[in-house]
Amino acid sequence: MAACSSEKSRYDFKNSQDAIHAYQDYVHAVLDMNGCSVSELTDFVCGWQELSDTVYRYISKDSAFTAHVSLSMDFQVTTDSMRTELLRLAGAHTWSMKDVAFLKLNTSPYRKDKELQSVKDKATAFYAALDRKGIQSKGDSKKMIREYIRFLVETRKQGIGNQEQMLAFIEKEDICFRSFLSHIAEYSDFDMTGITKTTEAVCAEIFRSASSRDIPSEDALVYMSMRTNRRLLQNAKVCADLIRGQKVKDARQANAYLWMTIQPFLSMDAVCISMLTEQQRRQLTEIADDYPQLVNILASKRLAEAKAAEEIPGQLAKLYIATL
Numbered sequence: 001m002a003a004c005s006s007e008k009s010r011y012d013f014k015n016s017q018d019a020i021h022a023y024q025d026y027v028h029a030v031l032d033m034n035g036c037s038v039s040e041l042t043d044f045v046c047g048w049q050e051l052s053d054t055v056y057r058y059i060s061k062d063s064a065f066t067a068h069v070s071l072s073m074d075f076q077v078t079t080d081s082m083r084t085e086l087l088r089l090a091g092a093h094t095w096s097m098k099d100v101a102f103l104k105l106n107t108s109p110y111r112k113d114k115e116l117q118s119v120k121d122k123a124t125a126f127y128a129a130l131d132r133k134g135i136q137s138k139g140d141s142k143k144m145i146r147e148y149i150r151f152l153v154e155t156r157k158q159g160i161g162n163q164e165q166m167l168a169f170i171e172k173e174d175i176c177f178r179s180f181l182s183h184i185a186e187y188s189d190f191d192m193t194g195i196t197k198t199t200e201a202v203c204a205e206i207f208r209s210a211s212s213r214d215i216p217s218e219d220a221l222v223y224m225s226m227r228t229n230r231r232l233l234q235n236a237k238v239c240a241d242l243i244r245g246q247k248v249k250d251a252r253q254a255n256a257y258l259w260m261t262i263q264p265f266l267s268m269d270a271v272c273i274s275m276l277t278e279q280q281r282r283q284l285t286e287i288a289d290d291y292p293q294l295v296n297i298l299a300s301k302r303l304a305e306a307k308a309a310e311e312i313p314g315q316l317a318k319l320y321i322a323t324l
Contacts, residue, residue, distance in 0.1 A: 011054050016062045016071055019055045023078045026051055030085045035092045038099040044089070045107045045324065048082050053109075086321050095313035097291035100265050101284050103317060107324075110274035119222040124277055126167065127226060130174045141183040145190065148176040152198040160205050163215050169202065170227055177231060181238045188253050225275040232264040233283050240287060243294045246301075254303035261287060261294060265316050 013019040030044055056075065065071050093099075105111075151172060160166050180187070203224065210220035239257040248254045264284055268276075276284065291313075298304035 011051065013055075013058055016059045016064065019058045020071070020074050020078065023051060023055045023075070027078055027082045027085060030082065030089070033085075033089060036089050038093065038095075038102055041086065041089055041093070042103055042106050044086060045103070045321070048086070049107070049109050049324075052079060052082075083321065083324065086324075087318055090314070090317050090321055093314070093317075095317050097262075097265060097288040097313045097316075098285065100313050100316050100320070101288040104265065104268070104273055104320060105276075105281060105284070108270040108273040110270055113274060116218055116222055119218050120226075120275060123219075123223050123226050123275075126170075126223070127230060130171060133171075133175055135175055135179040135182060141186045144179055144183065145187065145195075148180060149194060149198070151176055152195065152202060156198055156201050156205070160202065161209050161214050163219055166206050166209070166215055166220065166223065169206075170223060173199075174227075174230070178234065181234060184238060185242060185247060185253075188249070188256070221271065222275060225272045229264075229268060229272050229276055229280055232267055233280055233287070236261045236264050236287050237283070240290055240294055243297055244290075246297070248298065248301070248303060251303050254298045254301075258294060258298060258304060258309065261291065262312060262316070265313075266319075 011019075011022060013022065026047065036044070059065050059071055059075060062071065155169055158165075160169055206215065206220055206224060209215045210217045239260040242248065243254070243257050243261075248257060264287060292310075295304060295306055295309040299306035299309070
């Protein structure tokens, strides 16, 4: 899966130095800006991604790129300068969670990549079918969590060595996870370490099978990225609903629920963002829209500090830009 640049580059370099100078000129244009809107910042990031990718591909064909360190160093220094300037502009803006969503949704370097579209279409249909499968919303919550743990332990013991086993795991785990979410308020004092670590081990097994080609690597990437998106959005929605419904017992639970509503904006990497369906993109934006209301509800009950919570979107934006 390759990062996107324009299908036909709008840049026409005479030589490697010309390419570096064009890159530096772009940085200088941003350097002259004292501030900008989120839309303008997004355009700067997209322009940077295109130009950086184009310049790198051009100069990497030059024998001097490997023979002399100066060319590669000029490229890296310019890249670092651009990132620094974008962070400066981000720091001058008062961010909302909706701004963060807009930035991430529109700057994933894989946003126009069509290479995996056929796999994404199949995975979208697979996950849509899971929505029609029932969950265990009633019954003994302790028994339910024991069954969830038992399923994960047995799966880890048996291993996942092919695509059929991967899909069977995702299907069963999805039911367990949604059942868990339906009782999440009852698990506030439950230690989730065992579930988390065992789940991580199973996921690592899937990617090991993909690296050895027992599972097609494209399928593993797409299905697992979409699994991540699905879980993050489901978790965020349930926790947001609990906050809105005034079903928060104490500050510890409030922090946990609010943290879960933040997770999609923190944990979705560029690949995950590119795998969001249109419905999920709307869900992400809706969660972002709800964030101020959720903070106000918790702050009015003295269960969260409004000022600290309001600073989180800006921190997320700068963290994201720092990783570009």
